[in-house]
Amino acid sequence: MIGYLLEGFVIVFSHPFNMVVIIIGVGVGIIIGAMPGLTATMGIAIALPLTFGMPPEVGLTLLISIFIGGIHGGGIPAILIKTPGTPASAATIADGFALTQKGETSLALGCHVFSSSAGSFLSTIILVFASALIAEFALKFGAAEYFLLAMLGLTIISAISTESTVKGLIAGVLGLLLSTCGLDPMVGYPRFTFNNYNLMEGFSLVPALIGLFAISQIFYEIENIDIPIVKTKDVKTKLPDFSTIKKIIPTIIRSTIIGNIIGAIPGPGCVLGAFIPYQNEKRLSKHPEKFGYGAIEGIAAAEAGNNAAAIGALIPTITLGIPGEAATAVLLGGLMILGLRPGPLLFKNNPEIVYAVFASIFIACFVLLIEGLILARYMGRLVTISKKILLPVILLLCVVGAFAIRRSVFDIGVALIFGILGYFLQKLNFGVVPVLLGLILGPIAESNLRRALIISRGSLIIFFNNWLDISLILLGILSLIFGIRLSNSLKKISKESTAQTNE
Amino acid sequence: MNPKSKSDIIAAIFLIILSLIFFWNSRGFPDSKREIGVGAFPRLLAGLLIILSIVLIIHAIKDFTLSKSPPLFKEFTKGHKLILVVIVALLIYIRILEPLGFILSSFLLLLTLMFIFGEKRKMILFFVPIGFSIILYIVFAKLAMVTLPEGIIESFFF
Numbered sequence: 001m002i003g004y005l006l007e008g009f010v011i012v013f014s015h016p017f018n019m020v021v022i023i024i025g026v027g028v029g030i031i032i033g034a035m036p037g038l039t040a041t042m043g044i045a046i047a048l049p050l051t052f053g054m055p056p057e058v059g060l061t062l063l064i065s066i067f068i069g070g071i072h073g074g075g076i077p078a079i080l081i082k083t084p085g086t087p088a089s090a091a092t093i094a095d096g097f098a099l100t101q102k103g104e105t106s107l108a109l110g111c112h113v114f115s116s117s118a119g120s121f122l123s124t125i126i127l128v129f130a131s132a133l134i135a136e137f138a139l140k141f142g143a144a145e146y147f148l149l150a151m152l153g154l155t156i157i158s159a160i161s162t163e164s165t166v167k168g169l170i171a172g173v174l175g176l177l178l179s180t181c182g183l184d185p186m187v188g189y190p191r192f193t194f195n196n197y198n199l200m201e202g203f204s205l206v207p208a209l210i211g212l213f214a215i216s217q218i219f220y221e222i223e224n225i226d227i228p229i230v231k232t233k234d235v236k237t238k239l240p241d242f243s244t245i246k247k248i249i250p251t252i253i254r255s256t257i258i259g260n261i262i263g264a265i266p267g268p269g270c271v272l273g274a275f276i277p278y279q280n281e282k283r284l285s286k287h288p289e290k291f292g293y294g295a296i297e298g299i300a301a302a303e304a305g306n307n308a309a310a311i312g313a314l315i316p317t318i319t320l321g322i323p324g325e326a327a328t329a330v331l332l333g334g335l336m337i338l339g340l341r342p343g344p345l346l347f348k349n350n351p352e353i354v355y356a357v358f359a360s361i362f363i364a365c366f367v368l369l370i371e372g373l374i375l376a377r378y379m380g381r382l383v384t385i386s387k388k389i390l391l392p393v394i395l396l397l398c399v400v401g402a403f404a405i406r407r408s409v410f411d412i413g414v415a416l417i418f419g420i421l422g423y424f425l426q427k428l429n430f431g432v433v434p435v436l437l438g439l440i441l442g443p444i445a446e447s448n449l450r451r452a453l454i455i456s457r458g459s460l461i462i463f464f465n466n467w468l469d470i471s472l473i474l475l476g477i478l479s480l481i482f483g484i485r486l487s488n489s490l491k492k493i494s495k496e497s498t499a500q501t502n503e
Numbered sequence: 504m505n506p507k508s509k510s511d512i513i514a515a516i517f518l519i520i521l522s523l524i525f526f527w528n529s530r531g532f533p534d535s536k537r538e539i540g541v542g543a544f545p546r547l548l549a550g551l552l553i554i555l556s557i558v559l560i561i562h563a564i565k566d567f568t569l570s571k572s573p574p575l576f577k578e579f580t581k582g583h584k585l586i587l588v589v590i591v592a593l594l595i596y597i598r599i600l601e602p603l604g605f606i607l608s609s610f611l612l613l614l615t616l617m618f619i620f621g622e623k624r625k626m627i628l629f630f631v632p633i634g635f636s637i638i639l640y641i642v643f644a645k646l647a648m649v650t651l652p653e654g655i656i657e658s659f660f661f
Contacts, residue, residue, distance in 0.1 A: 050647050166562060170518065170555045173548055177525060180545040189541045192528050222589065223582030225620055389627065392616035393635055395589070396609055399596070400639060404649045412597050416590065423586075428514055446544045 001132045004351050008359035011057070011352065018058060022360055025062045026367045027375065029069020034077050034085045034379050037221045037387065038394065040070025040310075041327040045213045046394070048206055048334050049401040056338040057353045061360040063334045064314070067327050068364055071270055071310045072116040072372055075303050076379045079108045080232050085383070088270035088306040091278045095291065095298035102294055110240040111296045112303050113372035115252050119304030121365040122256040123263075123311035128358050130264070131347070134319040138344030143455065144462045146343070147448040148472040150441040153322035154434065155476045156266045159483025161325070162431040168483070171430040175438020176445070178203060185447040198410040203418075207402035207411040208439055209333050211418025212432045213326065214398045218391055219423040225387050232380040237373045240296075248300040251281050259305035263312025269325030273309020274302040311361070318354065319344060321441075329433050333440055337405075343444075508563035515556040515563070522549040522556070588619055604654015609636040 012018045025047075032043035043066045051059030074086030079096030092112070099108035141149065158172035159165050181192040182202025193199040240248075255277035262273045281301040282291040291298045313324035314331075321342035323329040335342045340350060347354055402415035422432045456462035463469055526549050532542035592615055599608045613632035622628055640657070643649045 049649075053648060164562075166555055166559050170552065170559065173552045173555060174518065174521075177522070177545060177548040177552060180525075180548065184541045187533075187541065189533060191532065191541060191545065192525060194528075219586050219589070222585045222620075223580070225582065225585065386622070388617055388620040388622040389631055391620065392613045393631070395593075395616065396613060396635065396639065399593070399612075400643065400651065403600075403651070404643060404647060407649065409597055409600055409652075412593070412600075416593050416597075420590065424514075428510060430514075449544065 001128070004355040005128060005358060007352065008355035008357070009362075011356040012061075012359045012363060018061065018360065019363070021054075021058055021062045022065050022364050022367050023371070025065025026069040026364055027371050029066035029071075030073035030076070030368075030371060030375050031069075031379075031382060032066070033070035033073025034375075034383055035385070035390070036077055036083045036085050036383065037217070038390075039086045039217065039327075040067050040074075041330055042214045042217050042394075043067075043070050044327060044330045044334065045210050046397050046401055048209070048330070048337060049404040051334065051338060052405060054338075056340050056350075057356040057360070059338045060331075060334065060340075060353070060357050061364075063331055064357065064361060065364045065367075067310055067331065068120055068307065068361070068368060069371070070327075071307050072113070072120075072303070072368055073375075073379075074306075075112050075116070075299075076109065076376050077383045079105065079112060079299075080235070080380055081383065083383075086270075088274055088309075089302070090271065091274040091302035091306075092299055095293070095295050095302075098292070098294035099296075099299075104294070106236045106238055107240065107244070107296065108294075108299060109235065109237045109376045110373075111244065111248060111299045113237070113369060113376065114240055114245065115248065115255075115300040115304040116307045116372065117365045117369040118249075118252050119256045119259065119307040120311055120368060121362065122253065123260045123308035124358070124361045124365060126257075126260045127311050127315055127361070130315050131319050131354075131358075134315065135344055135347035138319060139348060140468065141344055143448045143452040144465065144469055145472065147445055147452055148463065148469055148476075149320060149322070149343070150445040150448070152472050152476045152479075153266065153320070154437055154441055154445075156322065156479045157329075157437050158434045159479050160266070160486065161433050162429055163487055164429065165480065165483040165487045167428075167430045168434055171425060171432070172434035172438045175435035176442045177438075178435075179439045179442025180446070185443050186450050198408065203414055203439070204405060204408075204411055205333050205439065206337060206405045207415040208418045209330055209436055210398050210402050211415040211420075212422040212436055213330055215395070215415060215419025216422030216426060216432065218395055218398070219419065220426070221387060221391055225391070231384055234377055234380050237376045239373065244296065248296055251297045251300045252304040254284075255281065255301040255304040256308040259308030260312035262305075263309030263324060264315045266316055266322055266324045269313065270306045270309045270327075273312070274306035277301040277305035317342070318346065321444075323433075323437065326433050329436050329440075333436065336440060511563040512560050515559045518556045519553050522552045525549040585619065589616065592616060601652045602654065604657050605640055605651035606633075606636045606656045607654055608652075609639070 029040060029043060032038045033040055044063050047063060047066055051062055070086060071088050074084055074089035075092045076085060078084040078089045078092040079100055082093055082097040084090045084093060096108050154172045158168035162168040181199055183200060184191050190200060258277045258280060259273040262276055278298060278301045281297050282288045285297060313328045316322045316324060317328040317332055323332045332342050340346055398415060399412050402411045425432050452462050525545055529542040529546055533540060592612060596608055596612045610632045613635065614628060617628055640651055643651055
């Protein structure tokens with residue numbers, strides 16, 4: 001494993017283009033993350049078409065760099081103007097903005113960038129070891145297990161990602177159903193093409209995910225286009241001095257471990273990855289009363305936590321093909337487009353790609369430290385760009401991205417339709433992540449299901465053959481039960497709060 | 504019944520209709536008796552979607568006092584109108600992209616949207632759309648090796 005990792009570093013350093021990609025990716029990520037309304041997920045979706053034609057490890061590095069930069073960048077406007085750039089930085093607002101009000105912006109930004117990159121770095125170490133272990137274990141999988149694994153991933157995401165299990169499941173099944181359009185994966189019979197030549201290969205993935213994650217988000221932002229923008233100035237940034245770093249190191253280590261584990265569990269994602277370490281540090285602190293009023297440990301916990309969660313979320317995505325939340329779901333789509341088959345075989349068939357990507361992530365953590373310090377100085381200007389200019393420009397980027405993959409005008413229409421669909425799904429709390437997952441996993445699930453049933457001559461016994469199958473099924477059932485209980489308790493909470501407001 | 508449950512029911516009915524369309528279209532798929540065929544998986548999913556939608560309707564009727572979240576469209580605001588405008592603009596863009604070429608049609612799209620969103624400064628209304636369209640054309644042509652649709656302007660310069 002260490003040998004592979006060293007080879008990975010050699011691959012990355014042997015070609016200067018790789019470094020350029022990391023620097024651009026992290027920088028673009030920070031900018032996108034810092035602009036309120038634009039999320040890391042959206043950035044990955046829009047950048048996807050550009051990776052087409054790159055070698056897979058370079059394309060993947062670009063997308064992951066944007067992800068890491070984006071999660072970090074979200075904290076900058078949280079500190080400067082009390083608005084998180086991405087939801088994952090909501091926990092940074094209280095302490096970050098309190099420091100800005102005290103005139104200590106540069107201390108806040110310094111702690112922020114140091115915690116983000118240290119958190120990312122430590123979390124990447126966990127990523128490398130955990131992935132190798134899980135991939136080893138997952139090599140025993142056959143057709144039946146692949147089908148069950150795809151179903152398990154979809155069930156977990158559907159059951160946990162939205163407030164209502166039924167709605168999440170509906171979104172997941174809808175994605176699967178839409179994935180059956182086009183030639184069927186076994187015998188090539190055209191299904192649900194409505195005599196349209198463009199639908200022969202089904203809905204292409206890139207326009208669909210640009211629609212679901214970027215265009216729908218633009219529609220959301222258009223609704224609030226008239227909200228005035230807070231003005232802010234350029235600031236100075238520097239790394240915190242040694243005594244400050246010594247003070248926040250224990251916080252960063254604890255928060256990274258917690259954040260990484262939360263990120264690796266499909267469902268909760270980076271938002272909880274920031275909040276839970278924050279609460280934990282507040283509980284452990286000798287001065288919990290300072291939290292929320294400018295405690296640097298608060299910033300360190302939240303920002304190390306959310307970046308650690310982002311990297312933790314890569315573990316199940318890369319090893320099992322089960323993404324934890326929106327950004328990694330889009331990343332999974334990216335893997336498919338780059339011609340890599342997500343899942344356990346990725347490690348077996350393409351170890352050089354996986355470890356080159358791991359090496360790139362390590363480098364990206366250092367790039368983040370440098371770029372974060374420099375870019376934060378001018379972020380004040382960027383976050384105040386008017387949405388009246390920004391949104392049309394982003395929309396055009398989406399349109400071009402949808403077009404570029406197949407040079408097809410039809411695909412712009414597909415992106416638009418999925419954008420409208422995504423907008424309504426989010427408005428009605430169905431969630432868009434299960435739909436994308438269904439679209440990606442549909443063909444994998446169907447071909448493995450049918451292959452398994454051919455092997456077993458139509459007998460369903462093949463899905464209960466060994467303890468592995470049975471435990472996958474049990475995990476699926478457990479996640480459903482957990483999801484239903486979770487949504488029931490959420491309903492109870494909202495019922496009680498409704499009752500309170502009515503009194 | 505609160506409006507939130509109402510929009511859930513409308514969504515469920517829409518999903519049931521969609522499933523029925525898939526069911527209807529799957530007739531005539533070649534299915535063999537020995538192994539599961541072309542139509543089995545989609546039909547299974549369409550059936551599942553119908554069942555889940557019915558569960559959603561039952562939930563919505565049962566829980567009508569529960570949610571205090573606002574309805575989908577409490578009123579038709581300016582924002583919603585702008586979204587409709589964007590959709591129409593994109594539909595027109597899809598029509599004009601190949602005849603007019605990328606730069607001209609993108610210029611028109613950006614100009615229209617920025618103007619409708621309320622940007623008034625003439626310099627910005629002109630230079631941002633034209634500059635961005637040209638940069639994007641070059642980036643995609645040179646870096647991603649994708650030639651975007653060519654029209655009058657592109658044939659002059661590139």
